[in-house]
Amino acid sequence: MQRIVVLAGGIGGARFIRGLKSAAPDAEITVIGNTGDDIHLFGLKVCPDLDTLMYTLGGGIHEEQGWGRADETFVVKEELAAYGVGPEWFGLGDRDFATHIVRTQMIAAGYPLSAVTEALCARWQPGVRILPMTDDRVETHVLIDTADLGDSVAGDAAEGRKAVHFQEYWVRLRASVDAHAVVPVGADAAKPGPGVLEAIAEADVILFPPSNPVVSVGTILAVPGIREAIADAGVPVVGLSPVVGDAPVRGMADKVLAAVGVETTAAAVARHYGSGLLDGWLVDTVDADSVPSVEEAGIRCRAVPLMMTGTEATARMARQALELAEEVRA
Amino acid sequence: MQRIVVLAGGIGGARFIRGLKSAAPDAEITVIGNTGDDIHLFGLKVCPDLDTLMYTLGGGIHEEQGWGRADETFVVKEELAAYGVGPEWFGLGDRDFATHIVRTQMIAAGYPLSAVTEALCARWQPGVRILPMTDDRVETHVLIDTADLGDSVAGDAAEGRKAVHFQEYWVRLRASVDAHAVVPVGADAAKPGPGVLEAIAEADVILFPPSNPVVSVGTILAVPGIREAIADAGVPVVGLSPVVGDAPVRGMADKVLAAVGVETTAAAVARHYGSGLLDGWLVDTVDADSVPSVEEAGIRCRAVPLMMTGTEATARMARQALELAEEVRA
Numbered sequence: 001m002q003r004i005v006v007l008a009g010g011i012g013g014a015r016f017i018r019g020l021k022s023a024a025p026d027a028e029i030t031v032i033g034n035t036g037d038d039i040h041l042f043g044l045k046v047c048p049d050l051d052t053l054m055y056t057l058g059g060g061i062h063e064e065q066g067w068g069r070a071d072e073t074f075v076v077k078e079e080l081a082a083y084g085v086g087p088e089w090f091g092l093g094d095r096d097f098a099t100h101i102v103r104t105q106m107i108a109a110g111y112p113l114s115a116v117t118e119a120l121c122a123r124w125q126p127g128v129r130i131l132p133m134t135d136d137r138v139e140t141h142v143l144i145d146t147a148d149l150g151d152s153v154a155g156d157a158a159e160g161r162k163a164v165h166f167q168e169y170w171v172r173l174r175a176s177v178d179a180h181a182v183v184p185v186g187a188d189a190a191k192p193g194p195g196v197l198e199a200i201a202e203a204d205v206i207l208f209p210p211s212n213p214v215v216s217v218g219t220i221l222a223v224p225g226i227r228e229a230i231a232d233a234g235v236p237v238v239g240l241s242p243v244v245g246d247a248p249v250r251g252m253a254d255k256v257l258a259a260v261g262v263e264t265t266a267a268a269v270a271r272h273y274g275s276g277l278l279d280g281w282l283v284d285t286v287d288a289d290s291v292p293s294v295e296e297a298g299i300r301c302r303a304v305p306l307m308m309t310g311t312e313a314t315a316r317m318a319r320q321a322l323e324l325a326e327e328v329r330a
Numbered sequence: 331m332q333r334i335v336v337l338a339g340g341i342g343g344a345r346f347i348r349g350l351k352s353a354a355p356d357a358e359i360t361v362i363g364n365t366g367d368d369i370h371l372f373g374l375k376v377c378p379d380l381d382t383l384m385y386t387l388g389g390g391i392h393e394e395q396g397w398g399r400a401d402e403t404f405v406v407k408e409e410l411a412a413y414g415v416g417p418e419w420f421g422l423g424d425r426d427f428a429t430h431i432v433r434t435q436m437i438a439a440g441y442p443l444s445a446v447t448e449a450l451c452a453r454w455q456p457g458v459r460i461l462p463m464t465d466d467r468v469e470t471h472v473l474i475d476t477a478d479l480g481d482s483v484a485g486d487a488a489e490g491r492k493a494v495h496f497q498e499y500w501v502r503l504r505a506s507v508d509a510h511a512v513v514p515v516g517a518d519a520a521k522p523g524p525g526v527l528e529a530i531a532e533a534d535v536i537l538f539p540p541s542n543p544v545v546s547v548g549t550i551l552a553v554p555g556i557r558e559a560i561a562d563a564g565v566p567v568v569g570l571s572p573v574v575g576d577a578p579v580r581g582m583a584d585k586v587l588a589a590v591g592v593e594t595t596a597a598a599v600a601r602h603y604g605s606g607l608l609d610g611w612l613v614d615t616v617d618a619d620s621v622p623s624v625e626e627a628g629i630r631c632r633a634v635p636l637m638m639t640g641t642e643a644t645a646r647m648a649r650q651a652l653e654l655a656e657e658v659r660a
Contacts, residue, residue, distance in 0.1 A: 073405050075424035076424050098407075099413075102410065
């Protein structure tokens with residue numbers, strides 16, 4: 001049985017894995033999930049990427065939106081607003097609240113996030129093993145110009161720069177302002193979660209789905225030991241470009257790519273990962289002309305359709321990633 | 331301006347105070363609320379009596395039910411059940427959840443319950459000052475026969491007696507089994523909440539609404555200092571019988587009255603409070619024959635209609651309580 005390890009953020013990663021399950025129904029898939037975008041809201045621990053994985057693979061996702069629950073209602077949020085309690089910019093629905101309540105209660109009872117995630121997955125049956133990248137607290141912060149915070153900062157404080165939580169940057173500010181740095185606070189002291197290094201060591205193939213290379217895959221790689229384990233695994237590591245035609249397929253990756261000095265092109269993202277980590281890279285057919293420059297960097301590259309327009313198209317992408325992995329291995 | 335202090339439990343107290351506000355619109359009313367039935371559910375601090383007061387007086391109550399919010403939905407609870415997380419016997423709705431989330435978050439941030447209650451009331455504007463009897467943790471436990479817990483206890487453990495949380499006794503078991511004792515755990519070490527003793531000392535009248543004399547008013551009186559302050563206040567203390575025609579008007583007070591050795595009669599409840607505490611007592615017209623026995627116990631007594639069938643009937647009861655207070659004073 002083929003053992004596949006996938007490093008995943010939220011929507012892009014979750015949708016890709018759904019296609020991968022379809023493409024490789026007999027494989028044992030382990031997903032290492034990003035927890036850098038976790039946030040405490042209303043006293044509850046919210047893990048947006050883990051939840052998107054769980055809901056998408058377990059059949060509870062709001063399909064059009066890509067995050068949150070289907071048939072969601074927002075009564076609790078409205079009531080919190082009536083108490084003057086925010087933030088209002090984060091869309092927590094009633095069904096979603098239950099997940100955070102269970103998680104927070106288990107964490108308060110002493111369970112690590114990995115055990116909590118396993119317990120939540122007992123309901124969702126995602127068909128893959130979802131492992132948080134770490135049980136330790138890591139919080140991705142984005143350094144922005146204070147002036148860009150607008151009305152919420154007044155007077156002298158409007159000078160200079162300020163680090164905001166990734167969710168504030170991504171959701172509240174919609175990544176519309178310049179990011180000067182992306183810092184996974186706490187990552188340097190974090191340990192890989194239980195099973196993470198073992199899964200990598202036992203993998204036959206390691207995949208980077210078209211997740212954000214900075215704030216999703218990049219954050220996972222920032223946990224000491226994970227990047228090294230992948231580089232040393234001795235198995236094909238293949239990624240899929242989240243940039244198509246010089247723009248992120250979804251999300252707003254350009255600003256955070258700029259923050260780490262990477263151009264928003266499929267080739268630049270491959271070079272950012274580097275040949276020390278990546279053996280193969282899929283770019284979209286519209287970026288076929290970038291194949292030579294990726295291969296020059298020592299990374300085998302193919303141009304194939306990379307738009308996840310449905311499970312079938314996504315499964316085809318996953319099959320092509322697995323085929324490229326076999327090419328690399330051979 | 332007349333200053334009225336009311337000791338109150340949940341539904342009965344809240345409805346009485348609504349009538350009192352109507353009867354004495356210019357009075358400054360301070361409500362000392364029972365917190366002995368507070369419970370932690372799903373990691374959240376739930377204060378059923380304080381919330382019933384707040385919702386009833388603030389216009390958010392589910393009128394027919396007497397507790398919980400109007401137009402309530404139960405999405406979060408259904409989702410928690412889908413995770414296998416209970417208890418299912420406690421009816422927490424989505425709107426109600428928001429209150430507990432705000433409260434829990436404020437308490438985690440270091441605010442005492444009294445400050446939290448004030449903050450929540452800033453939204454509800456109950457028109458009275460609601461003070462928790464204490465900021466310390468008090469939890470009313472009820473001692474029952476273990477066998478009465480039924481299926482949830484097996485084997486050897488089914489022998490003997492067990493203390494259960496008041497809510498488990500009241501809501502889950504519907505007070506259908508014998509109570510051997512009612513213990514306000516923690517009350518002996520609790521201090522009256524901020525403003526409680528001051529309000530009593532400055533009161534012109536103190537009222538005991540037709541709340542449960544054991545688990546509502548009794549729990550408040552169990553906080554050291556409160557009973558003494560009332561006895562020493564030197565102002566009329568008048569109560570309204572929660573027992574009409576030898577049965578509790580609502581709720582299931584007979585079992586907890588039996589636990590403290592008190593008959594379920596209007597006269598027995600008056601004698602239970604005692605003339606050291608109580609100056610006047612209203613019984614229902616159907617209990618008019620008990621007036622002499624109450625007066626023999628040194629408590630002035632009147633028989634008047636005591637069914638809170640609506641705000642007008644309740645306001646009349648409140649007026650009669652205030653009139654009896656003036657009679658006592660004169």
